[in-house]
Amino acid sequence: MDTRAIEKIVKEALSLGRKNLVEPEAKAVIGHASIPVPAHRVVKDVADAIEAAKEINYPVALKVVSVDILHKSDAGGVALNIKDDKELEIRWSQMILEMADEMPLSVIEGFLVEEMAPSGTEVIIGGIRDEQFGPAVMFGLGGVAVELLKDVSFRLAPVTKEEAFAMMAEVKSFPLLTGYRGSTYKDLDAIANAIIKVGEILIQVSSIKELEINPLVVYERGAVAVDARAIIS
Amino acid sequence: MKPVYQMENSGISFFFNPESVAVVGATEEPGKISNIILRSLLRAGFKGKVYPVNPRYSSVLGMECLPSIEAIPEKADIAVFAIPAPAVPNALKNAEGKIRGAIIVGGGFAETGEAGNALEKEVREIAARAGIRIIGPNCMGIFDTASKLDTFFIPEDRIQRPGKGGLSIISQSGSFAVTAMDELAADGIGVARVVSYGNKTDVDEADCLDFLADDSETKAVAAYIESVDDGRRFIEAASRCSANKPVMAVKVGKAGAGITAARSHTGAIAGRYEIYRAAFKKAGVIELDGYEEFLAACKAFGMQGRAKGNRVMIITDGGGVGVGLSDACHALGLDVAPLPEELSAKLKSELPPYFAIGNPLDLTGSATDESFALSLQKTMSGDHYDIAIIAALWGPPALTDNLPAMLAQKPGFTEKPILICTPGGEYSRQRFKLFREVGLPVFGTPEAAVRAASVLARGARRG
Numbered sequence: 001m002d003t004r005a006i007e008k009i010v011k012e013a014l015s016l017g018r019k020n021l022v023e024p025e026a027k028a029v030i031g032h033a034s035i036p037v038p039a040h041r042v043v044k045d046v047a048d049a050i051e052a053a054k055e056i057n058y059p060v061a062l063k064v065v066s067v068d069i070l071h072k073s074d075a076g077g078v079a080l081n082i083k084d085d086k087e088l089e090i091r092w093s094q095m096i097l098e099m100a101d102e103m104p105l106s107v108i109e110g111f112l113v114e115e116m117a118p119s120g121t122e123v124i125i126g127g128i129r130d131e132q133f134g135p136a137v138m139f140g141l142g143g144v145a146v147e148l149l150k151d152v153s154f155r156l157a158p159v160t161k162e163e164a165f166a167m168m169a170e171v172k173s174f175p176l177l178t179g180y181r182g183s184t185y186k187d188l189d190a191i192a193n194a195i196i197k198v199g200e201i202l203i204q205v206s207s208i209k210e211l212e213i214n215p216l217v218v219y220e221r222g223a224v225a226v227d228a229r230a231i232i233s
Numbered sequence: 234m235k236p237v238y239q240m241e242n243s244g245i246s247f248f249f250n251p252e253s254v255a256v257v258g259a260t261e262e263p264g265k266i267s268n269i270i271l272r273s274l275l276r277a278g279f280k281g282k283v284y285p286v287n288p289r290y291s292s293v294l295g296m297e298c299l300p301s302i303e304a305i306p307e308k309a310d311i312a313v314f315a316i317p318a319p320a321v322p323n324a325l326k327n328a329e330g331k332i333r334g335a336i337i338v339g340g341g342f343a344e345t346g347e348a349g350n351a352l353e354k355e356v357r358e359i360a361a362r363a364g365i366r367i368i369g370p371n372c373m374g375i376f377d378t379a380s381k382l383d384t385f386f387i388p389e390d391r392i393q394r395p396g397k398g399g400l401s402i403i404s405q406s407g408s409f410a411v412t413a414m415d416e417l418a419a420d421g422i423g424v425a426r427v428v429s430y431g432n433k434t435d436v437d438e439a440d441c442l443d444f445l446a447d448d449s450e451t452k453a454v455a456a457y458i459e460s461v462d463d464g465r466r467f468i469e470a471a472s473r474c475s476a477n478k479p480v481m482a483v484k485v486g487k488a489g490a491g492i493t494a495a496r497s498h499t500g501a502i503a504g505r506y507e508i509y510r511a512a513f514k515k516a517g518v519i520e521l522d523g524y525e526e527f528l529a530a531c532k533a534f535g536m537q538g539r540a541k542g543n544r545v546m547i548i549t550d551g552g553g554v555g556v557g558l559s560d561a562c563h564a565l566g567l568d569v570a571p572l573p574e575e576l577s578a579k580l581k582s583e584l585p586p587y588f589a590i591g592n593p594l595d596l597t598g599s600a601t602d603e604s605f606a607l608s609l610q611k612t613m614s615g616d617h618y619d620i621a622i623i624a625a626l627w628g629p630p631a632l633t634d635n636l637p638a639m640l641a642q643k644p645g646f647t648e649k650p651i652l653i654c655t656p657g658g659e660y661s662r663q664r665f666k667l668f669r670e671v672g673l674p675v676f677g678t679p680e681a682a683v684r685a686a687s688v689l690a691r692g693a694r695r696g
Contacts (some may be wrong), residue, residue, distance in 0.1 A: 064426030130508045140505075154511040156468070163514075 001197070002032040008122060010134065010207045010232050018233060022065050023072075024112055027172055030213060033197040036224045040114035046092045050085050052113040053195075058081050059116040062091055067105035069112045070229070075102045110134035117224050118124035119177055121186050127157070129209050135202035139164075141173040142215045157199030164192035168215040177218065190223035206221055207232050245366055245440050249426055251310035252281040255302060255332065257284030257591050258316035259293045265388040266338060267315035268294075271471055273383035277394075280381060284309055302328040311336060313374065313384050319344055321370070322355045329363035336384050337370035342430050344371050357434045358462040371679035372431025376414065378424060379450045381617070384431075387411055397454030398423020403441040405459045407431060413457075416528055421669035422535035425450040439463065446474035450501035453534035454528065460684055461512070468516045475517035479539050479692040481530050483521040484509045485491040496549040501645050519691045532674040533685035537650035539692035542619040544570045546612045547593035549624035550632070554656065554679055555593030558622055561683035567690060569593070573617055580611055593624075601631040606639040614645030620686050624654040624679070627661045634667055641671035648690050654682035 013021055021029065027037045041052040042065060053060045064077030071077050079091040092111075097231035099108070122142030129135050137159050140152035153170040154161045168174055168188060177186040194216055200225050201211060210231040216223050254274065258267045267285075271294050274283050283296060284305050290298040298306060302312060302324065311334040314321055319340030325335060342353035353370065360367050368374055374384030378397040382393050390413050395418040400473070402424060404410035410429040417424060426448070429440050436449040436454060445451045456473060460465045475479050487506040513520045545567045549555035560568045572580070572592050579589045584604060589595035594612065596604050605623065613621050623640060625632070640651060653668050655661050655673040676682040 055370045129465065132461055133468070133508050133512050136508055136511050152507075154507045156508075158516045 001034065001200055001204065003166075005032045006201065006205050007207070010205060010230075014207065015087050016059045018067055020067065021130075021191050021230040022067055023063065023108065023227060024065060026211070026230045029201065029226065029230060030194075030197070030225055030228055031210070032180070033052070033201050035194050035213070035216075037224065037228075038115040038117050038224055040112055042110045042112055042143055045061055046089055046112050048115050049092060049111060050088055052081070052084070053088055055117045056113060060088070061112075061114045061115065062088065062095065062165060063112040064095065064108060065110045066103075066106050068107045075099060075106075079104075090097075090100060113142065117217050117226050118219070120217040120219045121183075122217055123177075123191060123223075124212065124214040125191075125194050125198050125216055126183060126212040126214070127202045127204075127208075127210065130149060131164075137167075137193055137199045137202075139167045139191075140171055145171070147191060157203050159196050159199040161192055162198065164195040164216070177207065184220045186218045187221050187223055190221075191218055194225070195221060207217050209233050245368075245436055245444050246448075247310050247367065248336075248366070248375060248436075249382070249444070251334075251382060253284065253305075253311075254279065254281060254297075254382065255284040255286050255305060255308040255309040257286045257302060257312050257313040257314045259287045259290065259298055264388075264655045265315075265587050269386045269388055270313055270338075270384050271296075271314060272387070274381075277381040277383050277387070277525045277561075279383075282309070284626055286312075286538075293349075302331050302511055303348065305331055310334065312463065314338065314339060315386070318349070318352055318370070322352070322359055322490060325356060325359045325363070325365065328365065331366060334366045334368070335360065335614060336368045336372070336374040338372060340371040340385060341373075342370045343434070345389070353432060353434055359549075360435060366434040368428070369431045370434065371407075373410055374430035375429075376410075376424070376427040376466055378425070379466050381432060382573065385414075385427075387412060388600035390554050396423040398422075398425060398535055399450070400424050401426040401428075401445050401448070401451040401453070402457070402531070403428045403430070403438055403445070403456050404457035405433065405438070406431060406457055409457045413455075413527065413531065415594055417531055420528075420532060421666065424535070426669075427451070433462075437462065439557070440464045442467075442470035442474045442480070446470070446477050451478065452481045452538075453478055455521075455531050455534070456480070456518075457527070458482050458484045458509075459486055460540050461509070464512060465582070468512055468651075471513075471516035471518050479519060479534055480517065481519035481527075481534070481688065481692075483523060483527045504573075519688060521688065522611070525681070526688065529676070529681055529685040530688040532634055532676075533650070533652065533689050534692070537647065537652070537689065540619040540686075540689040541648075542568075542649055543690040544568045544618045544619045544620070545686055546618035548596065548605065548608050548612070548621065549593050549626070550587065550596045550598065550605075551626040551630050552593075553622045554596045554626060554654065555595055557679040558624055558654065558683060559593055561679050562622075564652070565683055565687040566684065567620075567687055570617070574649045576612065576615070576617060580608065582608065583611070583625065596629075599631070600629045600630045601634055602639050605636060606642075606644070609640060609651070610644040610646075613643075613649055619649060620689060621649065621651045622654060622682055622686060623651060624644060624656075624682075627657060627664060634664070635680075637664070637667040637673060641673055650686075652676065654679055 062079040126138040137156040140146040145151040153167040285293040285298040348634040407429040
């Protein structure tokens, strides 16, 4: 893990008076801890976006980058599965218009053009810092299971590999990762790796207060962090 | 926040084998805290020296009463301060060089607000300078069946004291400690050390766990926790303790607010309790869910050891209760594993044909003391089961009062725990004490017995 590179990212954001990292920064943080992220580039205008998309290869996702917007899709700041240059141009214009409607006052730093991750099983991995007990890591399966049912498990960092597996087995929706109703068996090692690394980042870099990968998309082989955020101070 | 100071002698073991105890504020007046404490020390047969201290008396309860702590010849290991809060700082100052530890039972400190908080801070600073360790304030102190120290200031006609046993209890709350003790006494469960540390201005749960980890009198530890201040220190002490003996804890105040405002899902979901739960896991502490489970766990670990696994054998003379036990086991993740083929065949050859051979094993209304004992021996002596639950209904006429003692012999499987479930009315309830006398934990309902079994099984594994 490249602790110094992570510290540098956080320090720069803090020096600008920011309290959270934007998506590309958060992804750079977890990337430095060798958690896989999709290929991506931050661009300022549509011409750059098209160039980036060609480099990355279609289909791509387009996401707004703004410190003011924590919930990008609620603000109309996410477009998925863009197939070619023409669609990219259309979706770009739509996004700008919608954002102007929804969040007229937010400062937009740029746009993220990102490799479209294939669909898989979505899990959430979160790290928090507790005043008494220090860094802790949360695991849950994506969507309703976490938000509505709070079907999650916690361990204090550092998390061992054995503990990471126990965290997965503990949630009720665990069978969704192990072949429920004919689905395939997912790469639990890749999830364990991300759980352990999130704990490590919080232990090593004290200026990160919360770090969340949501979702980490998990496949039969491998997993990729499709969105990430961090609270810093 | 606790002040950062280094104690010369950081251990607290002297609190648990004192050669001398001073009671500051001693009085002849019955019903006063100090009077109750002095009487408890005399009654329990505390072997060390007792020094009543109060300038208003020359003798208390037939003992010479000293005018001040300075008047103690040589030193006292500990002093119990049963005086009003505002008088504590001065008394503590005068005790410098005379005592190693203070138990401050009275309230009126940090729990009462700003003025009390300042007073407690003063006490803490005086003690730190004088090198005196403090238990309390606002606590019951220590009940100890090994040293016979008893500073719990509730008279025995209201709160019964348990006998000697291997269970130690640590509790932030004095009333919880007292009530649990009373229940355990009524259930015939013995204890080793009970510590109520109240405001924990100095000695806290981590200090207690550190001491209990190496305490040979203590075979199991049960903790009542409201909050932990230094989480990492707690985990270290609890881990060390749980490596040697089972440690279980109930954490109250579960509905605490989340860690931060909802910036991330994790922050919104992570309540205080989730973090405590993670901390317990890290430290190998068995998490107990509320008062009932706390008592069930005390009963189970007070009389039996931990189970090696979660395979339960149920032996009953009532089919219905057997199925009820089985259901309760499934609900709590215990494995009511079927009888292995050869064991089933063996039992069929040795037991009457009208017994239902399986798990649960139903001895029916024709059950005898001998058939219970034989079934227990056959099923538990191999490596098929980790815990036995015996559901003894007292209807079958052949059952006698010899049954508890026969079961307690545990033929062929001394290490494995047995739990008794004996539901019923007056006749059955009177049988409870027969089981207690032979050291078998007994429960009135299938759910309670299974809850205890699940606690014993949770003690089996860490992580």
